[in-house]
Amino acid sequence: MRLCVFPAVFFYLFFVSDSIFAxxxxxxxxxxxxxxxxxxxxxxxxxxxKTGEQSNWVAARYLAEQFRYFGAKSPAGLRDDYLQVIPFVHVTPPKNGTLTIGDEVMQLADDLMIRSSPGGMTEGELLFLPQVLDSEITEEVRGKYVLTYIGSNNTNDPQAAFALSRNKKKDLMAHGALGIIEIYLGRHPWNLIKRYLGSGGLAIVEEEEGDSEFIVLAINNKMDEVIADLMKGKKRNFKLETDGPVVIKQPSANVVGVIEGTDPVLKNEYIALSAHFDHVGTSSSSERPQTQIDSIFNGARDNAFGVAALISAAEALAIEPAKRSILLIACTAEEIGLLGSKYFVENPVVPLDKIVFNLNTDGAGHSDSSIISVMGLNRVGAATEISEACLAYGLEPYADPAPEQNLFDRSDNVSFAAVGIPAPTFSPGFREFDKDIMRHYHQPSDEVETLDFDYVLKFCRAYALCARLIANKDERPMWSSGDKYEEAYKHLYQVK
Incomplete structure (x- = not known):
């Protein structure tokens, strides 16, 4: 037994000792x-x-004042102190709609989904572009409506495929197109897709000239004959008749703060710390069933827990700043498709290539208080620092629990990863998505009383220390060789 104990003590003293003073x-x-x-x-x-509701704004202001209190600065360029306002609108779908293309007639009740359109009748000429890639877009799109396949060759997930519509819309609008009609050929049933995406809700609408007039439709029709004619150079028109959706402005905001680093060179690089603060509202606002005793989805585990870690890191890193600067990001709209973090990445307050790492924290609670679960632990070039921070508070790092859930790509970290930034998620301890986790996940029972605050304290301290160790790391973290995000990393940071 002594032979076993000595290496353990030796490992602790020499591996963890660097973090003792930190x-x-x-x-x-x-x-x-x-x-x-x-x-x-x-x-x-x-x-x-819930994103867009007054309670979400109250939470955002509370977080802004916490950042201010601990000494984080509001980034230059934000119109409101600490608040990156996102131009959400609430869309109520139209009640009627008919799309006619040649002999094909599609009804809103069946094979047509109207995602954006003015009311009345619209007619125009079609142009076929298979994926609306940069290489496909020419001046020929000006004044036309583009027929295309939804998503891309690299996108199998329907949510990601429909999310690409926003990028396609921006590119086409910039070249003078008037609308886009996307053909759905996905593996999931159309009725399921339509119920999920065609029932209205929040969307981001930039206040650009012509934005409200730009048509975005999705159809469950292969359009083989029409596409064949268009590819032969034949002219094909369409006609849309609809009463149009009802659109109401309902903005929300990310909360962003900066703590400047101490190193004269490294302070120009940033470690982004992120946690989403939105949740799913109440039974009336979220279309979720209430229990006999409660109608409020409080979201203590998901993700007030993570936000507490973010605020705690702000406190510790303001008291003793690290070499690199710290970017604090409390994200809204995670629960409706990671939209807050996506908006931040598309509209960064500092150059993206100066953000060298994202340490996200999110979770559905903890069922094992001896570990911290880390999605991407061995992929992002910081396993040593993450492990050291966990061990400093008597916790074991546990890599990628419940791999069948693909959890790495289901939180705000993936918005950063998609552009190349190494970005794990630091989560409360669990080994699998078992009944202990699911019992409170997106349920009214997700209350403060379900938390072990001795464990929460250790978690918050470990998260702050982890951020510090990575911010003090001499080399930039980088993706493991062959990782699916490695090419994006090389492109962002101009690495050959």
Whole structure:
């Protein structure tokens, strides 16, 4: 037994000792404080913090003032202190719609989904572009309506495929096109897709000239004959008749703060710390069933827990700044498709190639208080620092639980990963998506009383220390060789 104990002690002293002095600032994080953050955010008064609702704005202002209190600065360029306002609108779908292309007639009740359109009748000439790639877009699109396949050859996930519509719309609008009609050929049933995406809700609409007039449709029709004619150079027109959707402005905001680094060179690089603060609202606002005793989805685990870690890191890193600068990002709209983090990446407050790492924190709660679950632990070039931070507080790092759930690509970290930034998610401890996790996931029972605050404290301290160790790392973290995000990394940072 002595032969076993000595290597363990030796490992701890030499592997963890570098972090012992760095823990001084993290020890300023106290249990009563992290509990107060969570108790406020997950209170009944905040009504589930749903994106676009007043309770979400209250949470955003609370976080902005926490950042201000601990000394983080508002980034230059934001119109409102700490708030990156996102131009969401709430869309109520039209009640009637008919699309006619030659002999094909599609009805809103069946094979037509109207995602954006003015009311009345619209007629125009079609142009076929298979994927609306940059190489396909020419001046020929000006004044025409583009018929295309939804998504791309590299996209199998329907949510990701439909998300590409926004990028296609921007590119086509920039070249003078008037609309886009996307052909759905996905593996999921059309009725399921239509129920999920065609029932209205929040969308981002930039206030650009002509944006409200630009038509975006999706159809469940292969259009083989029409495409064949268009590819032969034959002219084909369409006609759309609809009463149009009802669109109401309903903005929301990411909350962003900056803590400047101490190194004269490395302070020009940033470690982005992120956690989403939105949740799913109440039974009336989220179309989720209430229980007999509760109608509020408080979201203590998902993700007031993670936001408490973000605030705690702000405190520790403001007391004792790291070499690199810290970018604090509390994201809205994670629960409706990671839209807050996507908007941030598309509209960064600092150059994207200066953000060298994203440490996201999110989760559905914890069922194992001896570990911290890390999605992407061995992929992002920071396993040593992440492990050291966990071990410093008696916790074991656990890599990629429940791999069948593809959890790496289901939180805000993936918005950063998609553009090449190494971005793991640091989550409360669980080994599988078992009944202990699912019991509270997106349920009214996700209350403060379900949390172990001794564990929450350790988690928050470990998260802050992890951020510090990575921010003090001499070399930039990078993706493991062959990772699916490695090419994006090379493109972003101009690595050969």
């Amino acid at each position: 823990q001084d600032a993290e020890l300023n994080i106290e249990k009563r404080d992290v509990a107060s953050y969570i108790r406020f955010l997950a209170s009944d008064e905040l009504q589930g913090r």
